[in-house]
Amino acid sequence: MPTVKPVAYADASPEVRAVYDDIMATRKIDWVNNMWTTLAHHPPTLKRTWESVKQVMAPGALDSLTKEMIYLAISATNNCEYCIRSHTAAARKAGMTEAMLGELIAVIGMANETNRIANAYQIEVDERFKQVP
Amino acid sequence: MPTVKPVAYADASPEVRAVYDDIMATRKIDWVNNMWTTLAHHPPTLKRTWESVKQVMAPGALDSLTKEMIYLAISATNNCEYCIRSHTAAARKAGMTEAMLGELIAVIGMANETNRIANAYQIEVDERFKQVP
């Protein structure tokens, strides 16, 4: 149970409903997941966050699948269960195969291992890595 | 300065040199970055880590560029300077454009924002997100 009451479509203000409608239209689905019904506790945050997510996750220089896998990698690093489960689902919907998920998780594990080894020894940045193209 | 003395090629044992040689051959470069010369402080960890990185980062179901961008996303989330700088360089070498980097960092920021909002409200996982294909 979240720490606030989620807002169902039937109980939502017109301002909140407009965001719910846009989520369903953009994603071509007929339901709204708990992320948004809970965020509706604070309508300005609901609106701003949805508009940001819509802009950031749209395909551009990176395709949707790559973006979803990056989102999942960060969520696993941060240990956010909601985010891990929703973005595993989203990445699969965007085309992630089980073999891709297996390799993704191997990279997640490896990056977290070497990040801590680099910290532990306080490894110095090589001069070549400081150059900006 | 790291907390231990890095091991230069000239001073390295045959066991350590073999790893250095394999790093240079695999990556088609003529130098070894500080990650490995510092890890040589403990040869079994040097060898095991290099072999794991070589296996995990090889192109497979995911290509090298995608893997490098995922590594960078995790390193930025963990705030590991060495890892951020070395994998920004590696991702560029693998073909990451400045537009791709800009979008990658937008996803990094957004995922970290919504991860914490999901935590703060203790948003409940939707039943649909619990289903395994």
Next chain:
Amino acid sequence: MPTVKPVAYADASPEVRAVYDDIMATRKIDWVNNMWTTLAHHPPTLKRTWESVKQVMAPGALDSLTKEMIYLAISATNNCEYCIRSHTAAARKAGMTEAMLGELIAVIGMANETNRIANAYQIEVDERFKQVP
């Protein structure tokens, strides 16, 4: 279920009961929450932690409500469910309204977003921000 057996008041040693009594007297409540009954697994840690919390969270240059909201912001960032739920309750008891909670969570999300963007680009600290008054 915690990894150790919590200690109920009836089963507690006089040393542990003295801490429980002080918690109830200080907070003007008639029960002891699981944080403390679990910490009683190691009485010296129970006593030291309670005395530190009592000192640090007392109103001083900062009022209790501000302190509770800071506690909640950190707990959400660390994803500690126990801490998120207990300090959301404590902040509400200290006067936090739903509008204040909504803005607090917006700041939590934003700070975590820009923290990672600052890391990802390795943004340099401005000279003006290094000056100490």
Next chain:
Amino acid sequence: MPTVKPVAYADASPEVRAVYDDIMATRKIDWVNNMWTTLAHHPPTLKRTWESVKQVMAPGALDSLTKEMIYLAISATNNCEYCIRSHTAAARKAGMTEAMLGELIAVIGMANETNRIANAYQIEVDERFKQVP
């Protein structure tokens, strides 16, 4: 040095300059800090992030000083040096005294301690803390 080239006002596109101008006007200052000149590497992220920060950090149900101290608490928890230094400066400008900073840091330390103790014992959430008002 950041991993990309910051964009000075003189070299900025009209789109980027418009953001810089709004930052200076909103904050009543005559310079733009590195956060924004580095973010200008990706103009859509610059614009979206600034508009979000402006909205989230404006005084509302919480005043500016409280918001800045929460930002600092999260930045210290995440160990983002840029963010710690810039928000320590911003909080002081908004009225934070040295005594308030001392108590803030005491809460930062304490929350991080008890968060990990709660994790380590896997303390169970009390039923009373699960109730939503």
Next chain:
Amino acid sequence: MPTVKPVAYADASPEVRAVYDDIMATRKIDWVNNMWTTLAHHPPTLKRTWESVKQVMAPGALDSLTKEMIYLAISATNNCEYCIRSHTAAARKAGMTEAMLGELIAVIGMANETNRIANAYQIEVDERFKQVP
């Protein structure tokens, strides 16, 4: 429920069974815990991870109990429930008493507190602490 289907011994490929057999033989037990049956989703990661864990956790310059307590300290800091519970069990099996667990958790809390205080004030590293033996 994990995000993938765990692989029971009866359903496992010969490659996966070989790892399961080695886990049971090495640990002198007759069951395989969920870590490994879930990792079997991606057999190369199962094999590589098990071989690394076997090598790293074997007694050497540090004994098994010390290694398990270090693992638990990191898992509590990262708030990984699976890891906290499995390594609390493993540390007890290796000889950790309740008094040792109590002191371990006290150190976990204290280190997390002072880590954040050091960050919050941006404490400078003393010259003496930069010297490498």
Next chain:
Amino acid sequence: MPTVKPVAYADASPEVRAVYDDIMATRKIDWVNNMWTTLAHHPPTLKRTWESVKQVMAPGALDSLTKEMIYLAISATNNCEYCIRSHTAAARKAGMTEAMLGELIAVIGMANETNRIANAYQIEVDERFKQVP
């Protein structure tokens, strides 16, 4: 440079000097490291933190070397440079050899790797690991 002015012995109040004197006497050294001279910015936090550290780090069910290595493991996980460098020095002083440091860092890397793999797959806790002795 820290965000506040450290307090040298010569400039310290009697209250602060008493803590400095106790640090030097307890550790049998003739200088006070920056952790404490910076914490002196807020004398109640200086006094409370020192007394807690003195109690928690004293040898008991765990010896000093084990406690210092646990502290280092957490500091590397949290990426606190000050803490990594000061506790690497302290652990060496307490008897940590280079071989022990090498194994410690291997455990730090491995625990951080498997923590994130457990998160990424949302591995379920085995029933046996939920039992409390």
